[in-house]
Amino acid sequence: MLLTIDIGNTNVTLGLYEGETLGPRWRLATDHQRMADEYGILLISLLTHAQLDASRVQGIALASVVPPLTGVFVQACEGFLGQSPFVVDAGVKTGVRIRYDDPKSVGADRVVDAAAVQKLYGGPACVVDLGTATTFDAISAEGDYLGGAIAPGIGIAADALFQRTAKLTKVDLVRPPTAIGRNTVHAIQSGLIFGHVGLIEGMVARFRAELGPSMKVIATGGLAGLIASETKCIDIIAPWLTLDGLRIVWELNHRTAPGG
Numbered sequence: 001m002l003l004t005i006d007i008g009n010t011n012v013t014l015g016l017y018e019g020e021t022l023g024p025r026w027r028l029a030t031d032h033q034r035m036a037d038e039y040g041i042l043l044i045s046l047l048t049h050a051q052l053d054a055s056r057v058q059g060i061a062l063a064s065v066v067p068p069l070t071g072v073f074v075q076a077c078e079g080f081l082g083q084s085p086f087v088v089d090a091g092v093k094t095g096v097r098i099r100y101d102d103p104k105s106v107g108a109d110r111v112v113d114a115a116a117v118q119k120l121y122g123g124p125a126c127v128v129d130l131g132t133a134t135t136f137d138a139i140s141a142e143g144d145y146l147g148g149a150i151a152p153g154i155g156i157a158a159d160a161l162f163q164r165t166a167k168l169t170k171v172d173l174v175r176p177p178t179a180i181g182r183n184t185v186h187a188i189q190s191g192l193i194f195g196h197v198g199l200i201e202g203m204v205a206r207f208r209a210e211l212g213p214s215m216k217v218i219a220t221g222g223l224a225g226l227i228a229s230e231t232k233c234i235d236i237i238a239p240w241l242t243l244d245g246l247r248i249v250w251e252l253n254h255r256t257a258p259g260g
Contacts, residue, residue: 158173
């Protein structure tokens with residue numbers, strides 16, 4: 001089995017693949033204070049809960065946008081699973097041509113997302129990743145990564161309202177009954193959720209004007225389902241897109257040559 005690990009600013013997403021099939025998967029809160037041993041014990045606990053022995057993990061693929069935690073997870077995997085992870089970074093073969101001004105500045109998660117789109121859906125496409133930031137990535141008809149846009153995520157916006165205002169409180173990120181809030185909680189929820197939908201619809205329209213009318217829109221990230229239910233502009237919901245991309249990049253770099 002292949003263990004895939006995506007380390008984000010808010011969540012660490014993990015999944016186990018048997019061939020191309022994604023089995024058990026988990027989302028954990030990113031904790032900068034955990035030590036390698038703590039993460040190692042957590043990895044073993046997740047496998048045990050899934051009734052799997054650690055020896056069944058034959059490979060580990062890792063993408064990270066949190067550099068301090070990259071080494072922590074490498075140590076955890078080496079110490080508790082007995083393997084060094086394959087870390088997607090600059091210089092790794094991904095099958096994706098990066099057309100960014102500075103290719104090395106593109107986050108590993110965005111590159112493996114592009115690899116997944118190229119393999120599974122084809123271009124042209126716009127990937128909307130609803131994470132700590134809400135990112136929009138453009139994939140050409142040829143599967144090239146062209147660039148994108150970065151906006152504050154819903155969670156960041158919610159935290160800013162709470163921290164920078166005297167009377168507004170934190171709210172659950174759930175759909176309010178109506179766009180016109182009848183109380184402060186519903187008013188905030190409307191602004192956060194429906195306002196974010198408006199942001200996404202506007203950006204998708206702009207990307208389509210540049211990529212062409214055949215552009216697919218693929219939503220990923222923990223809030224993809226919530227946002228997709230409020231708009232018709234999203235064609236595909238792929239909450240585990242980054243894990244799929246990690247599997248694809250892993251296979252590209254570990255494929256046995258004919259006769260080898």
